[in-house]
Amino acid sequence: MKFTSILSIFAVVSLFASCSNDLEINAPYKDIPVVHAFLDQNEPVQYIRIQKVYQNGTGSTTLEGAQITDSLYFDSLIVDLIEARTGTVYPCKRIDTVYKDSGLFSNAVHHLYVTSFPKNENAEEQFNLRIHVPRSGNTFYNKEPINLVKDAFVEDRTISVDTVINHSFPYRFRTGRNATLYDLSIRFYYTETEKANPSNVQEKVFEYFIQRAKVYTYSASIKAEAVLSKNFISNLQANIKFNNLVNRKYSRIEFVAYGGSKEYQEYLELSKPNTSIVPKNSEYSNITGGKGIFSSRNKIVQTQMKLDSKSIGILTAILPNFVN
Secondary structure: OOOOOOOOOOEOOOOEEOOOOOEEOOOOOOOOEEEEEEEOOOOOOEEEEEEEOEOOOOOOOHHHHOOOHHHOOOOOOEEEEEEOOOOOEEEEEEEOOOOOOOOOOOOOOOOEEEEOOOOOOOOOOEEEEEEEEOOOOEEEEEOOOEEOOEOOEEOOOEEOOOOOOOOEEEEEEEOOEOOOEEEEEEEEEEEEEEOOOOOOEEEEEEEEEEEEEEEOOOOOOOEEEEEEHHHHHHHHHHHOOOOOOEEEEEEEEEEEEEEEOHHHHHHHHHHOOOOOOOOOOOOOEOEOOOEEEEEEEEEEEEOOOEEOHHHHHHHHHHOOOEOO
8 A cells, every 4th residue: 555555353263182182162362462553654643453363152153253343352452652762652542433344354343543643754763552451451562663764755747648659757756764665656636527417526546556565775866767658548548437427637646655664574575475385484473472563654645746738638538538
């Protein structure tokens, strides 16, 4: 995600052999939190997902256990973000208002922990996460403070697209402090007006990624990526389907840069498929006594981008159901 990373709950079923050769199907329960959090100083609210490793009972399968809400969440947690350099504590509140898609794990309840902190572009901020389980008295932390990703920048400009072979247009941006890799994308917005009911107008968007998880060395200078017009246009054609019931019209265009910190880079490296006979590295986690990732990202949206009139005309002529 979006620079986005999806962490599933880690299912655990342990088998222990006793001296009498009997098998104890389930070991004693142990608190193991599973964390997924990317702090972004440009967002007004910080979302932290905390679930738990579960053990299904002897009378149910792992898939059945995954649909039991009590197996996925702690009944009570005290969660805090702590700015490491100042000691300022930002308590996190549990909410259940963000919808979760259905899938392997139950979506009957979706607990998230939220808080806010003021944006301070100039400060070098570091954060820790503290998770306390009142029932057991256990407390969990991230292994070391994470640095917030700061001051990335995407240059605004008027761009041109063309059907000429090898025609390209530039994507110019500056990396942020503490970021090690980037997703770079172009968001193409358009409106759909229902022909039978012209008052029914919807704005839609297609996001075209020109780089995913590319590593950049931080510097204050502007970096540039060349975007091939033919690739951009062909992706628009492939994803905006013909629909004779609507008229479409170009609306606007945005450039977006998603910057990820070193923790996310390490997570991706350890998550790559193992193509060697050498055993794979252990799974990534920077939560002491737990699993998952606590990290930082920085999403920059440049809304001042423009397509020139010639480009709008080209896209209107090529894309399905577009009108002037």
